[in-house]
Amino acid sequence: xxxxxxxxxxxxxxxxxxxxxxxxxxxxxxxxxxxxxxxxxxxxxxxxxxxxxxxxxxxxxxxxxxxxxxxxxxxxxxxxxxxxxxxxxxxxxxxxxxxxxxxxxxxx
Amino acid sequence: xxxxxxxxxxxxxxxxxxxxxxxxxxxxxxxxxxxxxxxxxxxxxxxxxxxxxxxxxxxxxxxxxxxxxxxxxxxxxxxxxxxxxxxxxxxxxxxxxxxxxxxxxxxxxxxxxx
Numbered sequence: 348x349x350x351x352x353x354x355x356x357x358x359x360x361x362x363x364x365x366x367x368x369x370x371x372x373x374x375x376x377x378x379x380x381x382x383x384x385x386x387x388x389x390x391x392x393x394x395x396x397x398x399x400x401x402x403x404x405x406x407x408x409x410x411x412x413x414x415x416x417x418x419x420x421x422x423x424x425x426x427x428x429x430x431x432x433x434x435x436x437x438x439x440x441x442x443x444x445x446x447x448x449x450x451x452x453x454x455x
Numbered sequence: 456x457x458x459x460x461x462x463x464x465x466x467x468x469x470x471x472x473x474x475x476x477x478x479x480x481x482x483x484x485x486x487x488x489x490x491x492x493x494x495x496x497x498x499x500x501x502x503x504x505x506x507x508x509x510x511x512x513x514x515x516x517x518x519x520x521x522x523x524x525x526x527x528x529x530x531x532x533x534x535x536x537x538x539x540x541x542x543x544x545x546x547x548x549x550x551x552x553x554x555x556x557x558x559x560x561x562x563x564x565x566x567x568x569x
Contacts, residue, residue: 379555383560390459390560390561390562391545391560392559392560393557396555396557398555433498437554438500439511439554440503440510440511440554441486441488441503441510441511441551441554441556442503442511442513443488443490443500443547443558444500445490445497445498445499446497447497448497448498
């Protein structure tokens, strides 16, 4: 079955520390993966997608098919990075399967 | 361009009633998807409409239905409301031409069933 797992509900780091939000997936085909972010009192928005191989706001994510992972990383966390982060897998027909989300808290 | 809009933003209903939620996509977008967000189950896909046709459906009972109009606006209906239907309902729009088109989310409608 298709599934996305984010093992951490809450991740707390200090400003300037590296951050890694974990995402593992289960999918029988060739996966297309995304990270969405929701800042406080804002709507859910796309952060990045693996197919673009881009860096947004200093975040990167590498698809590791061997480990079925798509972890989100940033070398130096900023306070404004505090938000809910959702990993999502694109299933057939455009249906997104979301993980449970990880709340990132960056402390000053 | 204006973003995805959803109305109403908040709704309180009682068990057994029915409710209709509305979503207006970004101009030019032809696909509208609906998701239910709850603390326990997270974000779950309900259905997707493209050019007035349901193109995908999630694992929800038949009490949940939707439709799309010729201007791409979409409505979602829930009949015979249950307490467990209390949730944030999000809609997302995309161009709909490729399955990988970015989905842009609305602010959601918070439904409370008493």
